[in-house]
Amino acid sequence: MAATELVQRKLYIKLTSACVLGSMESASSTDAIVPDELAQVLLDIAPTGMMLMRPVYAAGDEAIIDIAFEYLNPVAQRKILLPARPTESLRTLYPGDEGLFAFYRAAYLSGERAEYESTREVAGLVFSYYLVVQRQGPRLVVSFTAATDNPIEAVAEELHASLTREQAARQRAERQQQDMHRLFEQAPVAISVLRGPQHVVELMNEANAMLLGSTRENLLGQPIMEVLPRLQGQGFDLVLQRVLQGEAMVFREVRVKLSRAHLGQSDCGYYHVTYQPWRAEDGEIVGAIAVATEVTEQVQTRQELERLNQELEARVQERTQQAHASRAEAERQRGRLAQLIAEAPAAICVLSGPDFVYELVNPRYQALFDNRTLVGQPLLTAVPEFADQPVWSDLRQVYETGCTHTAENKLVAVARPDGVLEKRYFNYIEQARHNEHGEIDGVFVFGFEVTEQVRAREQVQRLNEKLTAANQELCDANKQLVRTNIDLDNFIYTASHDLKAPITNIEGLLYLLKKALPAAGRSDELVASVLDRMHGSVERFTRTIAHLTDVTKLQSEFAQPAVTMLLANIVEDVRQDLLPQLTEAGAELEVDVDNCQPRVFSEKNLRSILYNLLSNALKYRHPSRPPQIRVTCAAEGDQLVLKVQDNGLGVNEWQQARLFQLFQRLHTHVEGSGLGLYMVKKIVENAGGTIEVQSQVNEGTTFTIRFPA
The missing domain is CATH 3.30.450.20 (PAS domain)
Incomplete structure (x- = not known):
C-alpha cells in the first residue's frame, strides 16, 4: 500500500471514529450501543474494518479477564470471517494471542488513543494488519486495515465460499440420509439389521416389527431370540450363525411361527427370507441383514386373481363410455395382474x-x-x-x-x-x-x-401297514407268551404241590430208619455218612419246592400297594440277617442310600432283592481277598438307580447271558438252586423296572436296578 493512501486511510479512520464517538455520546455507559442513523451509515460504508468492543470483568472483581465483541461492520465481518454480533470473546477466538489482549486492556485502562500493528496467518498466508483504538465510555472503538498488499479479502471470500459449499454438501448428505431413512421405513419388505453373535436388533423398519407381532421400541437394542422366544427352536439361530461366518442364505416359503394373535393375524405363515452378512468398512462381519416378504397363501392368491379378473372385466365393460380412462386403467390392472402372476408361488x-x-x-x-x-x-x-x-x-x-x-x-x-x-x-x-x-x-x-408330499404320504402308508402287521405279530406272540407263562406257573404249582407229600414221606422214613437202626449201625461211619447225605438231599429238595412255590407267588404279589419306606432301614435288616456270613468272610459292606425313598416296591419284595444280591456277593467271593461290597442308590430323572457292586469271582459274557434264567447255576462249588436271580429279575420287571449286570472274571460284578421313583 502506498504511503499516501495509508495516510489518507488513517485520516479517514480519525474522522469516522470522531463521528461514531460523537453519535454515541448520548448512549448509557451500561446499555448496548444503538447507533443513530448517521453513525450506522458511517460504520457500514467505512472502507476499513470497524468494531465496537467492551471489557469482561472477573466475578466480584474489577480485573479485566477478556474482551467481548458487540458489533462488527461489513468490512470487519468479511476480513475476519465473523458475524455482526459474535457470541465468542477475544480470548476464546484467539487463545494464543496474549499480546493483542494486553494491547486492548492497556488502551481501555489508559483511555488514550492507541495504535497496534501485527501479523496473522489466514488460510496458510501471513498478513499484516494495523489497529487504531480509542476508548469511548465503557467500550472500545476499533478500526483496522491490512498493512500489506496481500489479497486477504479474496482469501476470506474463498474461505467463506468453501464454508458455504461445505454446508451445502452437508445439507445434501443430510437430505440423502433422510431419503435413505424414508426409503428404509417405507420399503414394502421387512428389513432388520442384527449385530453380533447375540443378534441384537440394530435397525428395523416398522414393516418388520409388525410382521414379528411386536413394536420397534420393544425390539431395538434387544437380542432378537430373547425378546421373541417364539423364534427359538425353528432353526433361525443356526441360520444366523452361518451368516456370521460369511454365508448369504435365501429361503423361499419358509414356515415361521410367530405371536401375532393380538394383532388379529395368524401365528403361522410362510415367507421369503434373505440373509446377508453385514460387513464393516474393513470387511469384518459384524452382523446380519435380513429381508423378509410374506407370501400370500395359495387360496388367497386364487381369490385375489379372481377379484382382479372381475375388476378387469368390469373395466372392459366401461370402456364404451370412458374409452381413454378405461384403457389406461385396464393397462394398469393388467400390469398388476401380470406382476402378481409372475411372483405368485403357484404355477x-x-x-x-x-x-x-x-x-x-x-x-x-x-x-x-x-x-x-x-x-x-x-x-x-x-x-x-x-x-x-x-x-x-x-x-x-x-x-x-x-x-x-x-x-x-x-x-x-x-x-x-x-x-x-x-x-x-x-x-x-x-x-x-x-x-x-x-x-x-x-x-x-x-x-x-405335490409330488413329494404324495410320495411321502404313500411311504408313510406303507410303513403304517408294516407297523400294523408287526403289531399284530407282537400281539399274537404276547398272547402265546401269556399262555406259556400261565402253563408254566400251573406246572410249577402242580409240581411243587404234588412233590411235597412224597418228600415228606421220605423224610419220615429216614427218621424211622435212623431210629430203628441199632446203636452199632448208627455209629458205623459209612451208615452215618449215607444217612447224612440222604437228609441233605431231602432238605435241598424241600428248599427247591419252597422256591418253586415262591416263583408262583411273584405274579400275584407284584401289584402290591405303593408305600413310602427308607431303603437304608431295609439294607440294615438284611445286613443283620447276613451278619454271621459277613463276619466269617471278613467282608466290608459300604452303604450309601440315605437319599432314596422307593415308593413302588413292597418291603418284602425289596428285601428279597437285596438279600439275594448281598448273599450272592458273599457266596461267590474271591478266595484270595476279603469281600468288598458296595450298595448305592441315586435319583436319575424320574427313576431311582440301585447298584450292588462286589469284587468277587465275576462271570464271563457267556455266563452273563444266562445269569437270570431259571435253575441256572454258574458256579458249582457252593450250594444253590438257581432260582434267586430269576426271582430278582421277575420282581423288578413286575414293578416296571429293569436289571442289568456288568462283570469281569476275577474282578467283580455290578448289578444295576432301575425303577420308578
Whole structure:
C-alpha cells in the first residue's frame, strides 16, 4: 500500500471514529450501543474494518479477564470471517494471542488513543494488519486495515465460499440420509439389521416389527431370540450363525411361527427370507441383514386373481363410455395382474381359444417344462403327452361348460428332456375366462406340484401297514407268551404241590430208619455218612419246592400297594440277617442310600432283592481277598438307580447271558438252586423296572436296578 493512501486511510479512520464517538455520546455507559442513523451509515460504508468492543470483568472483581465483541461492520465481518454480533470473546477466538489482549486492556485502562500493528496467518498466508483504538465510555472503538498488499479479502471470500459449499454438501448428505431413512421405513419388505453373535436388533423398519407381532421400541437394542422366544427352536439361530461366518442364505416359503394373535393375524405363515452378512468398512462381519416378504397363501392368491379378473372385466365393460380412462386403467390392472402372476408361488398359465394356445405362463409354470417353448403354442403342440390324460379332458369340459374344475393329488405324466414320461402329482384349478361379451374365450390354470408330499404320504402308508402287521405279530406272540407263562406257573404249582407229600414221606422214613437202626449201625461211619447225605438231599429238595412255590407267588404279589419306606432301614435288616456270613468272610459292606425313598416296591419284595444280591456277593467271593461290597442308590430323572457292586469271582459274557434264567447255576462249588436271580429279575420287571449286570472274571460284578421313583 502506498504511503499516501495509508495516510489518507488513517485520516479517514480519525474522522469516522470522531463521528461514531460523537453519535454515541448520548448512549448509557451500561446499555448496548444503538447507533443513530448517521453513525450506522458511517460504520457500514467505512472502507476499513470497524468494531465496537467492551471489557469482561472477573466475578466480584474489577480485573479485566477478556474482551467481548458487540458489533462488527461489513468490512470487519468479511476480513475476519465473523458475524455482526459474535457470541465468542477475544480470548476464546484467539487463545494464543496474549499480546493483542494486553494491547486492548492497556488502551481501555489508559483511555488514550492507541495504535497496534501485527501479523496473522489466514488460510496458510501471513498478513499484516494495523489497529487504531480509542476508548469511548465503557467500550472500545476499533478500526483496522491490512498493512500489506496481500489479497486477504479474496482469501476470506474463498474461505467463506468453501464454508458455504461445505454446508451445502452437508445439507445434501443430510437430505440423502433422510431419503435413505424414508426409503428404509417405507420399503414394502421387512428389513432388520442384527449385530453380533447375540443378534441384537440394530435397525428395523416398522414393516418388520409388525410382521414379528411386536413394536420397534420393544425390539431395538434387544437380542432378537430373547425378546421373541417364539423364534427359538425353528432353526433361525443356526441360520444366523452361518451368516456370521460369511454365508448369504435365501429361503423361499419358509414356515415361521410367530405371536401375532393380538394383532388379529395368524401365528403361522410362510415367507421369503434373505440373509446377508453385514460387513464393516474393513470387511469384518459384524452382523446380519435380513429381508423378509410374506407370501400370500395359495387360496388367497386364487381369490385375489379372481377379484382382479372381475375388476378387469368390469373395466372392459366401461370402456364404451370412458374409452381413454378405461384403457389406461385396464393397462394398469393388467400390469398388476401380470406382476402378481409372475411372483405368485403357484404355477399359472392362461390358455386362449379352443386350441388352448398358451397366452401367458409364469416362471413356476415354465419351470415344469424345461427347454420347451410354450407361449404362442397350442397346448398339445407344446406338451403332446397331455393328449391322453385327464388334464386335457378336464380343460375341454371347463371350456365347454364354464364350470370350474378342481383336482387334488392328480397324477400327471410329464416328459423329461430325454423323452421318458415321469409320474408327477399336482393340485390344480381350471377356471373359464370370459370376454367382454360374457363368452368363454380361454381357461385360467392354477397348479401346485405335490409330488413329494404324495410320495411321502404313500411311504408313510406303507410303513403304517408294516407297523400294523408287526403289531399284530407282537400281539399274537404276547398272547402265546401269556399262555406259556400261565402253563408254566400251573406246572410249577402242580409240581411243587404234588412233590411235597412224597418228600415228606421220605423224610419220615429216614427218621424211622435212623431210629430203628441199632446203636452199632448208627455209629458205623459209612451208615452215618449215607444217612447224612440222604437228609441233605431231602432238605435241598424241600428248599427247591419252597422256591418253586415262591416263583408262583411273584405274579400275584407284584401289584402290591405303593408305600413310602427308607431303603437304608431295609439294607440294615438284611445286613443283620447276613451278619454271621459277613463276619466269617471278613467282608466290608459300604452303604450309601440315605437319599432314596422307593415308593413302588413292597418291603418284602425289596428285601428279597437285596438279600439275594448281598448273599450272592458273599457266596461267590474271591478266595484270595476279603469281600468288598458296595450298595448305592441315586435319583436319575424320574427313576431311582440301585447298584450292588462286589469284587468277587465275576462271570464271563457267556455266563452273563444266562445269569437270570431259571435253575441256572454258574458256579458249582457252593450250594444253590438257581432260582434267586430269576426271582430278582421277575420282581423288578413286575414293578416296571429293569436289571442289568456288568462283570469281569476275577474282578467283580455290578448289578444295576432301575425303577420308578
